[in-house]
Amino acid sequence: MMRSTILAATLLAATAMATAAKADPDNFTEVQRGRYLATAGDCMGCHIGPDGKSLAGGNLLETPFGKISVPNITPDNETGIGHWSAQDFYEAMHEGKRPGGTHLYPAFPYTAFTKMPRADTDAIYAYLRAQEGVTNRVDRDTLPFPFNIRLLMAGWNWLNFTPGAFRPDPQKSAAYNRGAYLVEGPAHCGLCHTPRNFMGGDKDGEHLQGGALQGWFAPSITANKRLGIGAWSEAEIVDYLRSGHTERGAASGPMGEVVAYSTSRMTGEDLRAIATYLRERGAAGAAAPQPVAAGDARMQAGAAIYEDSCAACHTRDGSGVAGMFPRLADNQLVQQPDPAGILHVVLQGSQSVPTPQAVTAPAMPSLRWRLTDQQVADVATFIRNSWGNAAAAVTTDQVKAMREATAGIAMPQRH
Amino acid sequence: MPLTTRRRLLAATALVAFSSQAVARSVTGRLPWSPNEAYPPDVVRPGGWLFLRPEEAATLDAIVSRLIPADDLSPSGKDLGCTVFIDRQLAGPWGTYEWLYMQPPFAEKPLPTQGIQSPLVPQQQYRKGLAALTAHCRDAFGGKTFEQLSAEEQDTLLQGMEKGEVHLPGLTAPQLTTTMFFAQVLDNTIEGFFADPIYGGNKDMAGWKMIGFPGTRYDFRDVIANPGKPYTKPPVSIMGRPEWNGKPA
Numbered sequence: 175m176m177r178s179t180i181l182a183a184t185l186l187a188a189t190a191m192a193t194a195a196k197a198d199p200d201n202f203t204e205v206q207r208g209r210y211l212a213t214a215g216d217c218m219g220c221h222i223g224p225d226g227k228s229l230a231g232g233n234l235l236e237t238p239f240g241k242i243s244v245p246n247i248t249p250d251n252e253t254g255i256g257h258w259s260a261q262d263f264y265e266a267m268h269e270g271k272r273p274g275g276t277h278l279y280p281a282f283p284y285t286a287f288t289k290m291p292r293a294d295t296d297a298i299y300a301y302l303r304a305q306e307g308v309t310n311r312v313d314r315d316t317l318p319f320p321f322n323i324r325l326l327m328a329g330w331n332w333l334n335f336t337p338g339a340f341r342p343d344p345q346k347s348a349a350y351n352r353g354a355y356l357v358e359g360p361a362h363c364g365l366c367h368t369p370r371n372f373m374g375g376d377k378d379g380e381h382l383q384g385g386a387l388q389g390w391f392a393p394s395i396t397a398n399k400r401l402g403i404g405a406w407s408e409a410e411i412v413d414y415l416r417s418g419h420t421e422r423g424a425a426s427g428p429m430g431e432v433v434a435y436s437t438s439r440m441t442g443e444d445l446r447a448i449a450t451y452l453r454e455r456g457a458a459g460a461a462a463p464q465p466v467a468a469g470d471a472r473m474q475a476g477a478a479i480y481e482d483s484c485a486a487c488h489t490r491d492g493s494g495v496a497g498m499f500p501r502l503a504d505n506q507l508v509q510q511p512d513p514a515g516i517l518h519v520v521l522q523g524s525q526s527v528p529t530p531q532a533v534t535a536p537a538m539p540s541l542r543w544r545l546t547d548q549q550v551a552d553v554a555t556f557i558r559n560s561w562g563n564a565a566a567a568v569t570t571d572q573v574k575a576m577r578e579a580t581a582g583i584a585m586p587q588r589h
Numbered sequence: 590m591p592l593t594t595r596r597r598l599l600a601a602t603a604l605v606a607f608s609s610q611a612v613a614r615s616v617t618g619r620l621p622w623s624p625n626e627a628y629p630p631d632v633v634r635p636g637g638w639l640f641l642r643p644e645e646a647a648t649l650d651a652i653v654s655r656l657i658p659a660d661d662l663s664p665s666g667k668d669l670g671c672t673v674f675i676d677r678q679l680a681g682p683w684g685t686y687e688w689l690y691m692q693p694p695f696a697e698k699p700l701p702t703q704g705i706q707s708p709l710v711p712q713q714q715y716r717k718g719l720a721a722l723t724a725h726c727r728d729a730f731g732g733k734t735f736e737q738l739s740a741e742e743q744d745t746l747l748q749g750m751e752k753g754e755v756h757l758p759g760l761t762a763p764q765l766t767t768t769m770f771f772a773q774v775l776d777n778t779i780e781g782f783f784a785d786p787i788y789g790g791n792k793d794m795a796g797w798k799m800i801g802f803p804g805t806r807y808d809f810r811d812v813i814a815n816p817g818k819p820y821t822k823p824p825v826s827i828m829g830r831p832e833w834n835g836k837p838a
Contacts, residue, residue, distance in 0.1 A: 478833040482825045486808035525622040537622040543629040549833060580625070 201300060208301025211294055214444070215287070215360040216436035220244045223310055229302070230254070230310035235281050236388050239374060240317040242281045250307035263299040264292055269337055270327070277327035279317075280334070280374065289340035289359035334375030346454070353451025356444060357382075361436070366392035366428065382452075383459055384510055389579045390427045391514040393507050395452055398459040400564075401506055403452055411449035412442065417531035423500030423507065424526030424536070427518065431527070438529045460511065465564035466555055472567060476556025479549055483541060484557075492561040498536050503561035508554075513568045516554050517576040520545070542580075547573040630827055633789035635673055639680035640712065644734075645719045646672055651736035653778045655743045663795050666778055674781030674790030675774075679712055686710045697763045709765055711773070718770035721757035728758075747771065786826045793831075797824040804830075 212218075221244055223230025230253075231246040248254040255263070262273040270284035271277060278284060287295070315322055340359050342351040357363045369377045369385040384394040384401065394402040403411060410420045415437035418425040425433045437445065466473055481490060488494050492503035502508055508516045518524070523540035526532075545553070547570040554573075558565035638646050653666030653675075663669065682688060691708070699706040707714065726735045726746075735743065749755030750771040757767045781790030783797070785805070791797065797804055804824035812820065823830060 475833045478830070482806070482829055482833070486806070489808075490811055522624045523622070523626065524624075525619070528619040535619050535622075537620065540625045540627050542625055543627045544828070552833070582624075 201304075204297050204300045205304045206301075208297035208299065208304075210440075211290075211298050211360055212301055213436055213439045214356060215298070215362065216432055217247070217298075218435040219431050220281075221247050222435075223248070223308055225308065228308045229305065230308040231312050232310055234316065237281055237374065238370075239321045242279055243312050243314055243316045245312050245314060246308065246310045247302060248305055248308040248310075249303050250309050253309050253311040254307055255302070256307055258299075260296050260299045263302075264295045267295045267298075268339075270331065270335070277324045277331070279324075279327060280330070283362040283365045285335050285376070286359055286362035286364060288335075288337045289355065291339050294360070330373060330375065334371075334373060347450070349447045349450040350454055351451075352444065353447035353449070354455070356448055357451055361448070363395065367395050380458070384512070386512055386514060388428060389514060389518055389576065391510050391512040392429070393510050393515070394459050396459060397453055397455065397457040399457070400462055400509060401459045402457065403506070404457050405504070405506075406453075408446060408449040408453065411452065412445045415440070415445045415448065416442070417529045418527040419497060419529075419532040421496040421501070423494075423505065424532075426524040426526045427515075429527075430525075433527045433529060438527075438531075462564045463566060465559040466567050468560075470555075470567075472552045472555045473559060475549070476552035476554070477560075479545065479553040480556050480560075483544065484553065487538075492557070492563075497532075498534075502557050503563065505563070508557050509563050509565040511566065513554055513558065513565070513572060514576065516557065517550065517568065517573055518580060520550055520554065521573075521577055522580040542577065547577065550577075630787050632787045632828060633673065633677050635670070635789070638676050640684060641672070641676045641679070641715075644723070645715070646676065648719050648723060648735045649675065649715075649774075651738075651743060652747065652774055653781070655740065655747055656775060656778045657782055658740075663782075663799050664792070666782065668792065669782060669795055670786075670790040670792045671778045671781035674784060674788055675715075675777045677789045678777065678780075679715060684710065684712045695763050706763060707765055707769065708763075714765055714770060714773055717765055718757070718760065718774070721760050721767075721770075724759070725755070725757045751775075787828055794824045794826060 221229040229247045231244040233244045234241040246254040249256040267287040396402040397404040399405045414420045418433040487499040494501035521542045525537035528535035550573045551568045554568040649672045650667040653671040657666035659665040695706045753768045
């Protein structure tokens with residue numbers, strides 16, 4: 175009796191010590207593994223706080239259903255997730271549920287994070303716990319009716335969500351499986367690169383074939399040669415993810431942020447694994463349309479505009495200047511079915527992402543002031559249908575909508 | 590006196606150095622760039638006069654059309670918009686020499702290197718010069734205005750002004766001599782003939798077409814390696830060219 179009591183007490187103490195060791199922020203290896211996974215998951219991309227360095231949240235994500243505010247995930251007890259257990263965190267990542275069972279919105283990509291095993295979510299949890307708590311209260315109810323009813327997500331999940339950890343394909347290489355895990359799990363590439371159905375769920379059967387977001391179009395990343403990465407070498411994909419730049423062009427817009435916060439900080443081995451997976455998982459996408467004929471009035475006007483407004487950098491034959499001005503001939507971005515990317519860049523200008531490997535970050539100036547909607551449509555149609563490119567003609571309505579969507583930042587006053 | 594000057598100069602230099610530091614900034618991380626950033630030019634819209642009075646514009650139309658007559662090489666200075674160009678320049682910051690140091694002393698017999706030495710700003714020079722020309726014509730040609738003279742009479746008169754043989758009434762050194770006035774009008778007419786069409790002159794880029802100037806193009810890598818062959822591409826203005834902007838530049 176006495177002995178069993180002592181034994182029980184000892185066991186209890188041992189358990190308590192083990193728990194304490196696990197929660198100890200000095201658990202360096204676990205925290206570092208979690209930091210890396212949090213980087214691969216680009217938590218910072220959405221959860222960046224007002225201080226520009228913590229994960230204190232507060233951003234408003236634009237979605238077709240309204241604005242979703244991004245929560246504070248620092249371990250602050252009042253305004254962050256300080257009171258969450260590792261189990262709570264796992265359930266959020268795996269099932270999209272908060273402690274207490276209310277639903278998260280799938281702007282938080284639990285549809286991808288569900289692929290992560292418990293060991294990986296625990297590592298991220300340990301990393302998050304090791305950060306300093308930042309007090310930043312975020313209003314979590316910014317969506318309009320009826321989307322503010324979180325219970326609706328139960329039905330959404332039933333239609334659009336299959337929980338379950340990643341299962342490697344034993345027929346494939348370790349690199350392929352690692353890449354598949356990263357792409358489909360923590361890196362959640364499909365959140366942007368897969369088109370959405372009317373509910374905002376993944377369109378079945380069009381996985382990674384390109385999707386619209388925030389006035390941009392995340393291009394196809396299937397192995398399709400015309401629209402995806404099928405023509406890219408492994409080295410080009412790795413360079414793009416690591417430095418944001420290849421001889422073809424550069425990352426800007428939302429992908430520039432992904433490169434800055436996430437892929438540029440991933441290991442070469444993981445980037446090669448991603449390239450292996452994307453290149454081997456197969457091609458998909460519509461066949462090339464008939465290009466708009468060179469004799470078409472829009473093409474002729476577009477050719478003249480191109481020569482006077484674009485060719486000085488991108489060159490008359492669309493070959494660009496390697497490492498500086500993107501190549502437009504055989505360029506996947508400009509041939510996407512949705513021309514949002516090219517229109518965004520022409521109207522608003524764009525700066526590529528600076529990384530330690532490519533510090534220059536060349537930028538394109540805005541041509542909003544110089545070209546009318548018709549002229550932008552014509553030159554975009556010309557670029558999308560020249561030098562072997564083929565894509566649908568751009569309409570003035572598309573340009574008008576993009577001009578309004580990108581007008582947000584006022585032109586500076588003249589000096 | 591030299592000491593005072595030097596001290597003043599040093600003080601002025603220090604002031605410039607000090608105040609220009611206020612606008613200096615250091616760039617780290619990434620090169621400055623902002624979405625939608627642009628500094629579009631103010632494009633001259635034809636129609637109406639902003640500075641010239643109608644009778645002044647009529648006289649100036651006649652002058653620029655003798656300096657650049659319509660011929661095989663180009664349309665006339667008037668038809669090319671030289672008067673519009675001068676009017677808009679006079680109405681802008683140049684018209685009052687907004688950016689020039691305009692305090693005396695002004696040299697009475699300036700060296701060529703001393704440049705303009707008149708206390709009059711261009712608006713005053715044109716107003717005074719054109720009035721003097723009108724007065725001269727009224728007295729010398731029986732009440733006619735300059736534009737009512739024959740082309741030969743106009744040429745002779747302009748040549749006399751250029752050579753200093755004709756003295757328009759009231760134009761004297763150091764403020765404004767007849768030759769100074771003529772030189773000013775000639776310079777501005779040439780500027781209107783060759784400046785980008787956005788400034789009101791050089792209509793249809795005719796000045797550029799005459800001399801084969803390519804306009805605002807600046808990448809010639811694909812045509813530069815053709816020595817001896819003519820350059821055939823059309824010129825382009827800051828606002829484009831008729832092939833795509835739908836209106837004569």
